[in-house]
Amino acid sequence: MKGKRMEMDDHMMCCGPEYGKWLGAMYIIGGLVAVGFYLGRIDFQTAAGLLGLGLLVKGIWKLSNMSM
Numbered sequence: 001m002k003g004k005r006m007e008m009d010d011h012m013m014c015c016g017p018e019y020g021k022w023l024g025a026m027y028i029i030g031g032l033v034a035v036g037f038y039l040g041r042i043d044f045q046t047a048a049g050l051l052g053l054g055l056l057v058k059g060i061w062k063l064s065n066m067s068m
Contacts, residue, residue, distance in 0.1 A: 018065075022058055025054070026054065029050060029051070029054055033047045033050060033051070
């Protein structure tokens with residue numbers, strides 16, 4: 001259990017503020033998608049596309065940060 005906790009602390013240290021920003025962005029996107037569903041403006045396919053695009057951008061961003 002202690003080893004697992006240490007990994008989490010290391011993870012938070014390596015990408016603290018940026019990780020928080022991304023988490024916030026994901027919550028905002030999630031909220032917009034939920035509102036879209038509620039209003040009936042967004043169908044499942046669009047929501048999945050937006051989420052996929054967000055994750056793709058996040059992955060590319062993370063990789064570009066690591067290589068620098």
